[in-house]
Amino acid sequence: MMHAVAIPPFEHFYEQHRVEVLRLLRRRLGAERADDAFQETFLRALRAYRRLEHGEHLRAWVLTIAQNVALDALRRAKPTSELVESGAEDSRPAYEELAALTDGLPPKERAAVVLRYGYDLSYDQIAAALGSSPNAARQAASTGVRRLRRSVSS
């Protein structure tokens, strides 16, 4: 039986993850554009923070938000360019397995599936990570799972 991990005050969460988030965004976007994306990442996280159900996997959660903010920024900048790799780098076994398995999925579906089934996050949390609604997050996860089933059975 797992006990829910308490949600830390946002200040602690922000202090703990801000350097890693900025590093990731600079790698994806370059130093100049990383600043705006940094702000957007933590605003998205803050917007969803009150609806968190537990404090587990917050690192994976915020890195996924950052990945998606970067993705949005790249899309806006170069609408026709190829999308960047969207999986957060993480050494957790559950993530690794799912990450390999979900490699072929479109980025949003992949993030939704990994966060839902790898980290057991709620659709509210996933929505914040994807910058979408909980319904859209649920849909992305279920479309992703259907797509995986098809690819496994074919």
Place this chain on the structure above:
Amino acid sequence: MTVSPDLDRRFREAAFTLDLVDIGFDVLDSPIGPLFVAASARGLAAISFQTDPEDQLERMARIAGPAVLRSPRLVEGARRELDEYFAGRRRIFDLALDLRALPAFTVSVLHELARVPYGETTTYGALAARVGRPKAARAVGTVMNRNRIPIVLPCHRVVGASGDLVGYAGGLDRKITLLELEGVR
């Protein structure tokens, strides 16, 4: 690599502007030492002489939710009025207060406490009588001891029946300094 002060400030500013912060806090300088000050959109929620964020932030999250962020802007009003008070230019605080999560008895005592004028003292028993519980001086003492918003809610103006200062959660030295600032004794 670090997050630059400018980037950090911009994020905190945006969080305030978008109204995403449940409780904003900052640590302010004062003549009686650093003060932890916290406020929500409803008003000033806490002042503490104990500035260690570890304890304070958990406490704030229990009051108002986990979106607790250092936010100079949310405590700006309190900072200004406290500065004026310590400079001797303010006798009455005009700040709205956030008394969420406090028991009804505590709130009624604090409301009476707020009416004790600048530069005057009252006793625990007198305060108890004013909330209609003349025998509850001890309970009033407990409310003073746990006062979440000292200075602005002036528990330093409450003394023992014999005139003894009795005690102060922030230490008797601070109580004496505040009373002297207000011209008492």
